[in-house]
Amino acid sequence: MTPDLIILADTIHTMDDPPLAGPEDSQHVQAVAISGGVIAAVGTRQDAGQWQEADTQVVDLGSATLTPGLVDGHIHPVFGLDLTIGADLSSASSLDEVLALLQAEGRHDDGWLRGWGLNPNAFGTVPLHRSVLDRVTGDQPAFIRLFDGHSALANSRALELAGIHGRLEFDQASEVVCDADGVPTGLLLEAAAMELVQRHIPQESFAQRKARLGELLRDFARSGLTGGHIMDHSEESADLFHALEAEGELPLRLRAAPWCMPGSDEESWKELARSIGTGGRRWSIEAIKLFVDGTVDNGTAWLYEPDVRGESTAPFWPRPEEYSAAVRYFASRGIPTATHAIGDAGVDHVLTALESLRHEVPADVLRRTVHRIEHIETVPDDLVARFQGSGVVASMQPTHCTHYSLADHTDNWSTRLGPERADRAWRCRDLRDAGVTLAIGSDWPIAPFEPLPIMADARLRRRSGKPDQHPIAPSQALTARQALEGYTSHAAKAAGLWDISGSITVGKRADFTAFELDPLTTSPDEFAASSVLGTFVDGQIQFMLERHA
Known part of the structure; x- marks a missing residue:
């Protein structure tokens, strides 16, 4: 063995499964050797002295902690470029704050006023209505995205430019919300409805988008990420990634899943299937993303019983059997699927569709293909049990x-859900206790992408750094190891990549994250506020924090 690189750290968590015991546990592993982008050896500092050759680079991280590289299980970097234009409203907690931020944003060069990250809780008892935007926009069109990414509020001028004057029918469960007289309120639910306005907004140049995406990916690396599961894809995504790779390596690995939407047919499914495996050096298309519902917050989730407003009873696919047929088409060809399902009825339908595969897809194909459900926000006990x-x-x-x-x-x-269903919030611990693989992510830009606060929140069940907040369903708190597994070993298993990634094991990819503090022994609030010291992909430094003695 002639290693290209040796990394030394006082604490190295290999995240092997099951955890290593004896002389090679994390108390003794303090050295990793890398050759050709692959882990060549794992051992002690004394072992490292024997591995080192004249040309070997040595990175000594001192008291830091090294783990397998963190991978975000659900992100939208390219799609997020559209969702993060204009005023950032995510911090606004009142309507006055929302309007003040929009007034401060002012008119863009293209003439539109835009904002994103709007939490409907900020409106209080005031309905989400175009007239609220009209107060501050005057004659300029305005398009404000809500935090869930599934809805937007347009002002009167934007509706006029888009030619929206009443209710419309869509192939998917989208809606132009109208009042009792059939007049649009400005609230647009789901992609097809939002696109009616968005197509009239001037687009950024390719160069602008490439620059923004490049900086975003560097921010991902600086936050500790070495990979991400992208839950969307488009021709523009491919063009942007190819353009960035023409200038150098991406700072993290990206695994994309293009959307399969209602109204599609077998010919379009075939086209999606052909894209599997295509990509570049550090990005590729590896799965298909589907939706069976929308979100609880805007009344488009799929629940067994209506929410308190009589909403959230319709599936995203008006004919759910067509969703099941699409899943069967991809699964029979060994193509992984990831389905957005938030409400109990939605999760039930996806589980039923996936359970039926065992009777229709050869066992060897099923064994090597990972299917997953995204979000799972409220489910009863029997659905948790069905995952097992x-x-x-x-x-x-x-x-x-x-x-x-x-x-x-x-x-x-x-x-909207009422106390019984709200008490079933994000049952992370119950799923883990049932032996279910649990990948953790941010869904950026729906929520911030920094993984350290996310792991802390998973343990606290409240926002890290806010000890006065009461935890939400505290019985669902993850352990420190479970939270780290969600970004390492379980993230690899969720992508069907456990044989080549997710742990610091000889023969696996040399992707690592280095931490100032130990994620397994540091208190969650302290860990959330600490630093990431560096990331490595293919045994190459992607980011290293400058430290002063």
């Missing part, structure tokens, strides 16, 4: 709970 032994992966976002719901159920999500 099914092989279906859960992919969840702890900060959706801690940022947008409250322990006293006064938030919009909880109020």
